[in-house]
Structure formats: C-alpha cells, structure tokens
Amino acid sequence: MSDRIRSIASGDLDLICEHRERMFAASGHDRDSLTPMTDAFRDWLRPRLADKTYFGWFIERDGCAVAAVGMMVIAWPPHPSHLTQDRRGYVLNMYVETDQRRRGLGRRLMEMVRAEAQALELDYVTLHATRQGKPLYERLGWTPTAEMGLHLTPPLPVDESKTGKD
Amino acid sequence: MSDRIRSIASGDLDLICEHRERMFAASGHDRDSLTPMTDAFRDWLRPRLADKTYFGWFIERDGCAVAAVGMMVIAWPPHPSHLTQDRRGYVLNMYVETDQRRRGLGRRLMEMVRAEAQALELDYVTLHATRQGKPLYERLGWTPTAEMGLHLTPPLPVDESKTGKD
Numbered sequence: 001m002s003d004r005i006r007s008i009a010s011g012d013l014d015l016i017c018e019h020r021e022r023m024f025a026a027s028g029h030d031r032d033s034l035t036p037m038t039d040a041f042r043d044w045l046r047p048r049l050a051d052k053t054y055f056g057w058f059i060e061r062d063g064c065a066v067a068a069v070g071m072m073v074i075a076w077p078p079h080p081s082h083l084t085q086d087r088r089g090y091v092l093n094m095y096v097e098t099d100q101r102r103r104g105l106g107r108r109l110m111e112m113v114r115a116e117a118q119a120l121e122l123d124y125v126t127l128h129a130t131r132q133g134k135p136l137y138e139r140l141g142w143t144p145t146a147e148m149g150l151h152l153t154p155p156l157p158v159d160e161s162k163t164g165k166d
Numbered sequence: 167m168s169d170r171i172r173s174i175a176s177g178d179l180d181l182i183c184e185h186r187e188r189m190f191a192a193s194g195h196d197r198d199s200l201t202p203m204t205d206a207f208r209d210w211l212r213p214r215l216a217d218k219t220y221f222g223w224f225i226e227r228d229g230c231a232v233a234a235v236g237m238m239v240i241a242w243p244p245h246p247s248h249l250t251q252d253r254r255g256y257v258l259n260m261y262v263e264t265d266q267r268r269r270g271l272g273r274r275l276m277e278m279v280r281a282e283a284q285a286l287e288l289d290y291v292t293l294h295a296t297r298q299g300k301p302l303y304e305r306l307g308w309t310p311t312a313e314m315g316l317h318l319t320p321p322l323p324v325d326e327s328k329t330g331k332d
Contacts, residue, residue, distance in 0.1 A: 123319045
C-alpha cells in the first residue's frame with residue numbers, strides 16, 4: 001500500500017461535504033437530519049475552495065482518499081493567545097475512514113496543519129473535537145478552551161449510543 | 167441608586183479596551199503583559215464600533231458605567247448547531263466592576279444578549295467564559311463546547327493566584 005498526501009482542490013467539493021456529514025453522524029447525529037446542513041455547507045464551501053480560503057489535505061491510499069482535514073484562517077480580535085494578531089487558525093472536517101483509524105493518519109494530517117500554521121506565522125489555532133478525536137489532539141499538545149454555547153433554536157438530537165459509528 | 171442600560175457607542179472605545187484588559191487581568195494575566203493586546207484590540211475595535219459590527223450594552227449607575235458586554239455576528243460554516251446559517255453570535259468583553267459583582271448585573275446584560283440574538287434570528291451563540299463568569303452562564307443555559315486550542319508561540323503566563331482579582 002502506498003500513501004500519498006495531496007492538497008485539497010476544487011474538485012473535492014462533494015467528498016469534503018460527505019466527510020463532514022459522516023464526521024457529525026459519527027458524533028451521534030442522525031444522518032438524514034444533517035442533509036440541510038450539508039446542502040448549506042456545500043454552498044458555503046464552493047467559493048472558499050475556489051479562492052483557497054478553505055484549504056487542507058487528503059491522504060490517498062492506492063488512489064483512494066482515506067483521510068482528510070480542512071483549515072482556515074479566521075478573523076478574531078487580538079487576544080492573550082495572539083496578542084497582536086487579529087486572526088487565528090481553525091481546523092475542521094478531520095475525517096479518517098472507519099477501517100483506517102488508529103493507524104496514524106490523523107496524526108499525519110495534524111502535523112500538516114501545524115506546519116502550515118507555522119508557515120502562516122499564526123500564534124494560535126483552534127478546533128472542535130469529536131469524542132474520538134480528542135485523545136489524539138491532547139497527545140499533540142492541544143488543550144480544552146473555556147468556550148460555551150447557547151442554542152436559541154432546539155439543537156439536533158444526539159444519540160450517544162451511535163457516537164463513534166458511521 | 168438608579169441603573170440605566172444603554173447601547174455601546176463609538177465614544178466608548180477606551181472604556182471597552184479598559185474593561186477587556188481588566189477582564190483578562192482578572193483571569194490571572196499580568197496586566198502589563200496585556201498592553202500589546204489592548205493596543206492591537208483598540209485598532210481592531212475602532213472601525214467595528216463605528217460600523218456597529220461590534221455592539222453591546224453598558225449598565226450605568228448614577229451615570230457611571232459599572233458593567234458592560236459586547237457582541238458580534240461572526241461568519242461560521244453551517245453546522246449542526248445552526249444547520250443552514252453561515253454565522254453565529256459571539257459574546258465578548260463581559261465585565262462587571264469588582265464591587266458590583268453578584269448583584270445581577272451580568273444576568274441583566276446576558277438577557278440583553280439573548281434578546282438581541284433572538285431579534286437577529288441567530289440559532290446559536292458562543293462565548294469564552296472566565297472562571298468567575300461560568301456559573302452565571304450555566305444558570306442561563308449555556309453549556310461547554312468541545313473547543314480545543316494549540317499555542318504555536320508561548321502563551322502569556324497565567325497566575326492562578328490572581329484569578330478573580332483586578
């Protein structure tokens with residue numbers, strides 16, 4: 001088997017959307033309930049793939065994408081974690097095919113993320129971890145923040161028994 | 167004593183910066199080390215106060231500002247917490263004068279935040295809680311997210327013994 005890392009390209013639109021939907025399904029969301037999000041996300045992603053404000057990497061094995069991650073630079077007010085920068089990195093849509101997990105693919109992608117963040121001279125990067133991803137991020141030096149959220153419309157139900165399954 | 171709630175205005179630039187610096191100082195950061203952030207934040211805030219993309223409220227008591235909070239609508243990809251919206255609310259710079267805490271001022275400001283978020287038809291709002299603020303947010307229905315962060319440059323030191331002090 002030969003692994004190859006390549007950059008995300010415009011033609012990956014549908015595959016990234018598929019990965020995002022599977023990622024949230026693996027967090028316990030009913031897949032059908034995610035369809036409106038995926039449709040809206042596709043419209044959101046299309047121009048950002050084209051202008052490369054959304055970027056990232058795939059790992060292909062024997063020509064098939066088996067893992068991927070996306071990244072952005074987001075506007076943020078200067079903060080103790082990035083004193084004079086008005087931006088931070090953001091990592092999203094980390095996805096590893098179910099039968100390819102625990103083989104270091106996520107780690108390889110996160111090493112690409114870190115190198116790119118350094119190349120962009122970012123002081124600080126954030127992400128939102130799934131339960132499955134959190135141990136990897138912790139091993140790589142990521143720590144929980146104090147972010148909290150408030151739902152003003154009822155959130156999608158999460159079925160904890162489905163967490164970690166596709 | 168008479169309390170009055172008023173909207174943030176352009177002339178509040180320096181006061182908001184002062185509150186932000188005190189807020190982070192109360193989280194255990196050395197105040198002097200925050201100066202570069204405050205200077206960068208002032209430059210960041212000035213145009214956003216003018217065009218009202220940063221907005222919020224002060225509570226004045228007998229003409230003196232004793233508490234404040236800021237708010238923004240930030241761009242975000244469609245997500246299970248806001249299925250078809252490409253934005254979320256963000257609350258920042260909650261500050262209550264030390265001798266005015268535990269008197270319901272924070273709650274009144276967060277009620278303004280909630281009402282404004284509903285008026286803007288936002289599905290979801292986030293914030294980053296200080297240790298002092300977290301119990302209030304929990305009482306108002308806010309829950310922790312799974313956000314994690316990675317520092318690529320050494321973060322400012324935090325002195326836990328100073329947490330909660332101005």
